[in-house]
Amino acid sequence: MEKQLLLKSSSYYNATDLFKTQTYPRFLSFKTPRYRRNNGGGVFLPCFSSSVPLDLAVSNKSVETRSSNNVSSMGCLADKFRHGSLSDDGLSYKEKFIVRCYEVGINKTATVETIANLLQENACNHAQSVGFSTDGFATTPTMRKLHLIWVTSRMHIEVYKYPAWGDVVEIETWCQSEGRIGTRRDWIIKDVATDAVIGRATSKWVMMNQDTRKLQKVNDEVREEYLVFCPRTPRLSFPEAGNSSLKKIPRLEDPARYSKLGLAPRRADLDMNQHVNNVTYIGWVLESIPQEIIETHELEKITLDYRRECQQDDMVESLASPEVEDVEHINNQGTNGSSPTKKYEQDWKQFLHFLKLSGSGLEINRGRTEWRRKLTR
Structure with a gap:
């Protein structure tokens, strides 16, 4: 009652305040814990007294779960303090995040690395919520038995409005099969205060043997273990034809216009699977963007194709050059017969990127970034 009176008397009360005040009491009675399968093929709620089976089409194959001690001590406690839950049908996962002060740049808005980290956290929490392991990224029982892990082959992120320090965002994620060789x-991303979509992303993943570091096809047993948690019909965050996430990235031609040499992984850049975290590559790619672009433009789209792992002792070179779009595409930017080329060049910048190992010159990844002019304030 005291809290309610305080909230009513407050003249400044926004989505962030609501998020903060709800955090403690909400999770003491949190009713949307992670799902897991039992030996009979049903899906149950493991962490609370009432276990209610869900109406999902599940495989007859059982999914190995963590030990009861681990689930009760680690999983349920985290669930109480996490603003995330599965959808009613169990086929997607939504989670709310506050943008913290250490996640913003000099303009007090989130960086693209922050966005990428939130996407990764959201994905891992989704995997845990359906009972997959905490000792890697969404590994199923068969994957752990065969020493298999998921690795990213492509990542595409678009941000239409960067959230500011203290903003609350809601991220929904889901996964689905991508042919016979991987998954996507x-x-x-939505602004909780306005319910507006402020960003979208998609990624492609392939399977790798953790011991040999070689790629491997997704076998039927693994596919059955995770497809039960995927939409029955294709659902894409970029359903429109010809969207940027589908564009091929050509190899950057020598010589590159801009470069940043001598980049090296830190210990903190290594993830649970003992390779450089995907977000680190985003930071390296942006290191080669000239300062004058950083000052006048902000990143709207980034696409990375991952070609090779980077080890802790490797040295990396980041190269970039402007990408000239074909004339037809540029001409389509104009309206009412106006000439758009000059305006396009001023307001929109596009770069090709290339990360390679110093010395050997072996390609680590290639990328594309698209930048819009910053709004004047």
Whole structure:
């Protein structure tokens, strides 16, 4: 009652305040814990007294779960303090995040690395919520038995409005099969205060043997273990034809216009699977963007194709050059017969990127970034 009176008397009360005040009491009675399968093929709620089976089409194959001690001590406690839950049908996962002060740049808005980290956190929490392991990224029982892990082959992120320090965002994610060689994961990012979509992302993943570091096809047993948690019909965060996430990235031609040499992984850049975290590559790619672009433009789209792992002792070179779009595409930017080329060049910048190992010159990844002019304030 005291809290209610305080809230009513407050003249400044926004989505962030609501998020903060709800955090403690909400999770003491949190009713949307992670799902897991039992030996009979049903899906149950493991962390609370009432276990209610869900109406999902599940495989007859059982999914190995963590030990009861681990689930009760680690999983349930985290669930109480996490603003995330599965959808009613169990086929997607939504989670709310506050943008913290250490996640913003000099203009007090989130960086693209922050966005990428939130996407990764959201995806891992989704995997845990359906009972997959905490000792890697969404590994199923068969994957752990065969020493298999997921690795990213492509990542595409679009941000239409960067959230500011203290803003609350809601991220929805889901995964689905991508042919016979991998899987894909999609995200939609919303501003909780306005319910507006402020970003979207998609990624492609392939399977790698953790011991040999070689790629491997997804076998039927693994596919059955995770497809039960995927949409029955394709659902894409970028459903429109010809969207940027589908564009091929050509190899950057020598000589590159801009470069940043001598980049090296830190210990903190290594993830649970003992390779450089995907977000680190985004930071390296942006290191080669000239300062004058950083000052006048902000990143709207980034696409990375991952070609090779980077080890802790490797040295990396980041190269970039402007990409000239074909004339037809540029001409389509104009309206009413106006000439758009000059305006396009001023307001929109596009770069090709190339990360390679110093010395050997072996390609680590290639990328594309698209930048819009910053709004004047």
